[in-house]
Amino acid sequence: MKIVIAGGGTGGHLFPAIAVARELERSMADVHCTFVGTVRGIESKIIPREGYDIRFIRSEGLVGRGAFSTVRSFMKIPLSIIDARAILKEVAPDIVLGVGGYSSGPVLLCASMMGIPTMIHEQNTLPGLANKILGKFVDTVAVTYHESMGMFPEHKTFLTGNPVRTEILEGDRERGYETFSLDRNRFTVFVFGGSRGAHQINNAVAEALTYLESLKDHIQFLHQTGDRDFDLVREVYRSKGFKGTVIPFAHEMADAYAAADLIISRAGATTLAELTACGKAAILVPYPYAAGNHQEINARKLWDMGAAQMILDRDLNGRSLSDLIKHLLEDPDAISAMERTSKSIGSRDATKKIIELVTGLLKKGKLDNVNYKMQAI
Numbered sequence: 146m147k148i149v150i151a152g153g154g155t156g157g158h159l160f161p162a163i164a165v166a167r168e169l170e171r172s173m174a175d176v177h178c179t180f181v182g183t184v185r186g187i188e189s190k191i192i193p194r195e196g197y198d199i200r201f202i203r204s205e206g207l208v209g210r211g212a213f214s215t216v217r218s219f220m221k222i223p224l225s226i227i228d229a230r231a232i233l234k235e236v237a238p239d240i241v242l243g244v245g246g247y248s249s250g251p252v253l254l255c256a257s258m259m260g261i262p263t264m265i266h267e268q269n270t271l272p273g274l275a276n277k278i279l280g281k282f283v284d285t286v287a288v289t290y291h292e293s294m295g296m297f298p299e300h301k302t303f304l305t306g307n308p309v310r311t312e313i314l315e316g317d318r319e320r321g322y323e324t325f326s327l328d329r330n331r332f333t334v335f336v337f338g339g340s341r342g343a344h345q346i347n348n349a350v351a352e353a354l355t356y357l358e359s360l361k362d363h364i365q366f367l368h369q370t371g372d373r374d375f376d377l378v379r380e381v382y383r384s385k386g387f388k389g390t391v392i393p394f395a396h397e398m399a400d401a402y403a404a405a406d407l408i409i410s411r412a413g414a415t416t417l418a419e420l421t422a423c424g425k426a427a428i429l430v431p432y433p434y435a436a437g438n439h440q441e442i443n444a445r446k447l448w449d450m451g452a453a454q455m456i457l458d459r460d461l462n463g464r465s466l467s468d469l470i471k472h473l474l475e476d477p478d479a480i481s482a483m484e485r486t487s488k489s490i491g492s493r494d495a496t497k498k499i500i501e502l503v504t505g506l507l508k509k510g511k512l513d514n515v516n517y518k519m520q521a522i
Contacts, residue, residue, distance in 0.1 A: 146173060146507065149238040149256070151181040151229075152249035153188035157268060157413040162244040163195055164308035165266075168496045169503070179236050181229070182248045194396075200236075202228035204248045225251035233259060240264065240507055243279060250275040257282040262506045266499060268307050268414035270446075271437035272296055285506050287499050289414055290446075303502055306495030307418035313399045314422060314493065321404030324397050325367050325390045332474060335405035337369035337395065338430075343411055345458055346430055347374045350409065351381040352463025357470065361387055364474070367404065369395045407473060407480065409466070412444035412455075418495070421452065424488025426480045428469055433458040452487040 150166060153159040159182075166178040180199040182188035192199040204225035229251040233241070241256035243249035243265040256263045263283040267276045270290045280286050280297040288294055289307040322329050338346045347370050357364065366389035370378045375393045382389035395401045402408070402419065408427040410416050413435075420427050429447065431440035447453040454473070456465055473480055 146175065146240075147177050147179070147236060147238045148503070149179050149181055149233065149236055149241045149252065150244060151241060151252035152244035152246040153180070153182040154186040154246035154248065155413070156187055156191075157415040158244050158246040158249075159186075159188050159191060160310055160415050161266065161268060161308040161418070162242070163191075163197075164310040164496050165242065165244075165499055165503075166195075166197060167311060168308075168500050172500055173504075179232075179238070181232055181252050182246070186246065186248065200232045202232070202248055202251060204228075204251055222251070226255060229255040230259070233261065240503060242266065242503065243276070243283070244268075245273055245276055247275060250279060253279045253283060257284075262509070264502060264506055266305070266308075267293055267297075268418075269293075269437075269439040270414075270442045271439040273436050284509075285502055287502055289418070289495075303498075305498040305502070306492030307414055308496040308499060309415075309418050309422045309493065310399075311496075313402065313419050316399030316401070316403030316423070318400075318403040321397070321400035321402075324400050325392075325404065327367060327390060327404055328365055328388060331365040331388065332363060332406050333365055333367060333404055334407050334409060334470065335367045335369075335401055336409045337401075338371065338411050343371070343430070343432070344374060345461060346409065346411070347371075347378050349430075349461045349463055349466045351378060353467040353470065354381065354385045354387050354463075356463055356467035357387075358385075360471070360474065361385075364470075365389060367392075367395075367401055369393070369401075407470070412440040412447075414439075414443055417443055417447060418492065421447070421487045421491030422493055424484050424491060426473070426483035426487065427453045428466070428473075429453050429455045430458055430461055431455070447487070447490075450486055450490060452483055452490060454483075 150162045169176045178197055180192045180197055183204055184201050202225045240262045243253040253263050264285040265276050265279050265283050266287040268289050270292050286297045286302040287305040294302050336350050368391045372393045379391040402423045408425050412429040412431040429444040431444045444455045448455040
């Protein structure tokens with residue numbers, strides 16, 4: 146079986162796609178997965194590292210951009226359609242799966258017009274622009290949250306949850322200490338802002354170190370900064386005398402989660418899926434410019450249930466963050482309660498549910514093809 150997986154741009158779109166690809170290979174014989182994305186997306190670096198084939202189209206986002214960039218993006222749509230069609234004709238997939246991000250639109254639209262079975266997965270409560278449009282054309286829609294079901298045609302929409310890579314569930318605390326040079330006897334805070342880092346979170350943590358001076362001998366940080374802030378943040382830890390392992394990107398996320406006692410992060414759907422699958426306590430800082438404000442909606446769901454704390458981006462600074470860290474350090478029961486609640490709502494079978502939908506769509510596609518040939522006879 147040949148499958149094309151289209152989308153990416155950020156880890157939130159890409160990592161669930163990798164989870165699906167791996168499960169397909171594990172559960173089905175003779176599967177070949179080809180990813181389609183853009184040269185500028187994170188997929189251009191991650192997918193080759195994962196050992197999968199990747200092709201690129203000329204596509205850019207349309208939402209949240211300046212006038213000039215929006216016009217340029219519109220002008221690239223015909224090119225992206227041409228690229229997508231060429232890739233589909235060459236690969237000749239049995240099915241095409243879209244996982245969100247602007248590169249998914251042209252590929253799924255072309256596949257639908259070419260009669261190839263199509264499916265999309267929506268990670269967030271509020272669908273992005275691409276998936277809103279694609280939902281009208283594709284054969285099957287998988288959603289993460291129950292609230293999303295009413296935003297797509299009822300007859301082809303299914304609740305699956307958000308796929309989590311198997312290795313995320315297999316992290317090892319001791320290995321995490323060794324991999325990231327952490328002290329086993331200190332409270333560990335893992336900070337990350339998504340695959341590219343988050344400048345606002347990086348600044349707030351750097352500022353918070355001043356207010357956490359009294360805890361210097363009891364706390365340590367594992368901090369994924371992204372490329373842009375790496376040198377600056379590393380120097381802040383050094384100058385303040387805090388124990389901290391600073392990295393631009395964490396490839397060993399499973400072990401980073403396992404070693405962490407508390408996580409500070411954005412609230413993308415994939416991040417929340419991983420946090421709850423692992424049952425981790427977290428301080429969530431929703432990205433305020435996410436489409437439809439979906440990160441705040443995602444975070445509030447966990448906050449209301451007691452699975453996480455939340456600080457809005459506009460309220461985030463060194464003082465507010467350090468106060469919350471101190472509060473949680475002084476109340477281990479609060480962290481334990483968050484961990485229990487988080488784990489209770491985590492979904493560990495989302496990937497298998499999506500594989501079942503893929504399998505069903507493949508069978509339907511073959512049946513439709515047989516019926517078409519019989520009618521032709």
